[in-house]
Amino acid sequence: MSRAARNLSYAVLCAAGLVLAVTGLGTFALGKPPMTHWVLMAHVAVAPFFAAGLAAVAVSWSGLCRAGVDSPMSCLAQTLFWVVLLCGLIVILSGVLPMTPLFGAPGQHFLYLTHRYSAIVLTAAVLLHLPLLARRK
Amino acid sequence: MRGDDKTVSSFFAFTFHFRPLLKILVFAAAFVVLGVLLYYGLRGVGAITAPPSSTGKEGP
Numbered sequence: 001m002s003r004a005a006r007n008l009s010y011a012v013l014c015a016a017g018l019v020l021a022v023t024g025l026g027t028f029a030l031g032k033p034p035m036t037h038w039v040l041m042a043h044v045a046v047a048p049f050f051a052a053g054l055a056a057v058a059v060s061w062s063g064l065c066r067a068g069v070d071s072p073m074s075c076l077a078q079t080l081f082w083v084v085l086l087c088g089l090i091v092i093l094s095g096v097l098p099m100t101p102l103f104g105a106p107g108q109h110f111l112y113l114t115h116r117y118s119a120i121v122l123t124a125a126v127l128l129h130l131p132l133l134a135r136r137k
Numbered sequence: 138m139r140g141d142d143k144t145v146s147s148f149f150a151f152t153f154h155f156r157p158l159l160k161i162l163v164f165a166a167a168f169v170v171l172g173v174l175l176y177y178g179l180r181g182v183g184a185i186t187a188p189p190s191s192t193g194k195e196g197p
Contacts, residue, residue, distance in 0.1 A: 037145055041152055048159055051166035058173040066177050068184070082174075089170045096163040099156065 006064075009056035010133075014126065016050035019043075021123050028116060047095060054088040077132035080125050087122035091115060 023043040027035045035043055062085075064071045065078040073081075094115035098108040 048162045051163045055166035055169040058170045
């Protein structure tokens, strides 16, 4: 996978993630959850771009971040990459599973909380990962 | 919808046309990410649990 494709996929992930963090975590931090109106629609409209970016990042970066390979990335950056992927998977699944008829009200509430707190961990992991990428060998 | 004006309500209703597309796209992305995690995760487990002879290293 070319370096340009890797950087593009990560840029899409970060740009979409920024909008999602502002709309989602911003609403949570300002003390007025849950999201409603235009904020909710903006959040859901950007979500597919985040999911596509996450899948592209998973495919294009995973070869660089596997253990034992001669990678330009540090061990911490490689570990954070897998944390980002795992949290991203939990975030996108917990976001879309409540839209299915599989879960009742308690299950949907559990998924809502899972979505929120895994998104917080994901945001922290990406914020820690970005400076490490800038300093890669 | 919680006392909203008609524009917000009608636009919110319009977005439901795209909900199946959103679900398909997100589940497809989740499938790819899960595949990558399983592939490298199982390879890692295999590397840890492989007997020394298969890694090319001699035992003591």
